[in-house]
Amino acid sequence: MVIQTNGLSFSFGNQQVVKSLSLQVPAGSIYGFLGPNGAGKTTTIKMLLNLLRTGEGSIHIFGQELEANRISILSQIGSLIEQPAIYHHLTGRENLMNRAMLLQVNENKVDEMLKLVQLTNAGGKKAGQYSLGMKQRLGIALALLNDPKLLILDEPTNGLDPNGIIEIRELMMKLVANGKTVFISSHLLAEIEKMATHVGIINNGELMFQGTIHDLQNISQPLIHIETDNTVDAANLLKRHNFTVTEIDQDQLFVPFNSKQQIGDINTLLIQNGFTVFGINKQRKDLERLFLDITTKSN
Numbered sequence: 043m044v045i046q047t048n049g050l051s052f053s054f055g056n057q058q059v060v061k062s063l064s065l066q067v068p069a070g071s072i073y074g075f076l077g078p079n080g081a082g083k084t085t086t087i088k089m090l091l092n093l094l095r096t097g098e099g100s101i102h103i104f105g106q107e108l109e110a111n112r113i114s115i116l117s118q119i120g121s122l123i124e125q126p127a128i129y130h131h132l133t134g135r136e137n138l139m140n141r142a143m144l145l146q147v148n149e150n151k152v153d154e155m156l157k158l159v160q161l162t163n164a165g166g167k168k169a170g171q172y173s174l175g176m177k178q179r180l181g182i183a184l185a186l187l188n189d190p191k192l193l194i195l196d197e198p199t200n201g202l203d204p205n206g207i208i209e210i211r212e213l214m215m216k217l218v219a220n221g222k223t224v225f226i227s228s229h230l231l232a233e234i235e236k237m238a239t240h241v242g243i244i245n246n247g248e249l250m251f252q253g254t255i256h257d258l259q260n261i262s263q264p265l266i267h268i269e270t271d272n273t274v275d276a277a278n279l280l281k282r283h284n285f286t287v288t289e290i291d292q293d294q295l296f297v298p299f300n301s302k303q304q305i306g307d308i309n310t311l312l313i314q315n316g317f318t319v320f321g322i323n324k325q326r327k328d329l330e331r332l333f334l335d336i337t338t339k340s341n
């Protein structure tokens with residue numbers, strides 16, 4: 043394991059914001075650390091980077107205890123938390139040159155990094171004029187300059203447009219293909235699902251799920267959302283025809299999605315039985331619904 047925590051906890055005053063977290067991040071993974079705002083992601087990340095002192099529990103990175111091996115461990119981690127530390131009056135290339143000199147990294151590495159994050163053409167432009175996505179990529183290039191084995195990124199896609207998100211995703215995949223391990227936090231399930239190999243889900247400081255992306259897909263199966271003129275009767279009809287109805291309220295009901303054909307079959311069945319179908323469509327589970335499933339399944 044590249045990161046392994048055991049019973050990791052942290053409190054701000056008497057508010058416990060991280061509760062007995064046991065994270066397992068395998069080498070070569072893109073580990074998506076998923077949770078709503080305020081769940082405790084940034085606090086956890088700060089502990090992993092030794093920016094906050096661990097309350098209780100232990101952190102091992104690269105198989106070594108963090109506090110006792112702080113310098114050697116941190117020198118092999120690249121990180122980006124909150125805003126990237128960029129000088130806006132310098133060009134992207136100058137920002138990298140600056141850091142390269144500090145770290146005594148060969149200048150060649152600067153151009154290599156610009157290329158990796160697709161900023162070669164914009165390298166001569168002032169970083170203050172970069173879009174948010176370009177700034178994030180420059181921040182990642184800065185974090186990668188000393189060739190770390192592990193990259194820890196806190197919500198790197200926050201505020202990015204869809205293109206910016208795709209660029210970050212592609213970059214993560216490239217990094218992992220080059221043998222790195224990436225730990226990336228987000229509050230968006232859809233975003234994490236598209237790039238992660240492993241996922242940890244945190245809510246109110248507690249780890250609610252940890253596993254491979256396939257394990258997650260098993261519990262985050264999409265749903266068919268159906269709106270008709272009589273929800274209760276429609277649900278009963280579907281149940282009589284062996285469809286599972288997972289949720290029902292006044293205006294809508296949900297059936298687990300299996301195939302497009304199944305949507306057509308349900309539509310036909312409802313119409314043939316005299317129902318008016320206002321809407322029928324495939325829907326991904328949002329984080330709240332997923333939490334609900336995880337908690338009901340583990341009870």
Ligand SMILES: Nc1ncnc2c1ncn2[C@@H]1O[C@H](COP(=O)(O)OP(=O)(O)OP(=O)(O)O)[C@@H](O)[C@H]1O
Pocket residue numbers: 054059077078079080081082083084085086197229
């Ligand atoms: N310096 C601080 N002092 C007191 N409470 C704090 C401090 N920093 C964070 N908290 C609280 O700790 C909890 C967890 O915050 P944290 O920033 O770790 O969550 P997060 O999952 O990263 O959320 P976000 O995505 O909104 O940053 C929140 O309730 C937050 O208000």
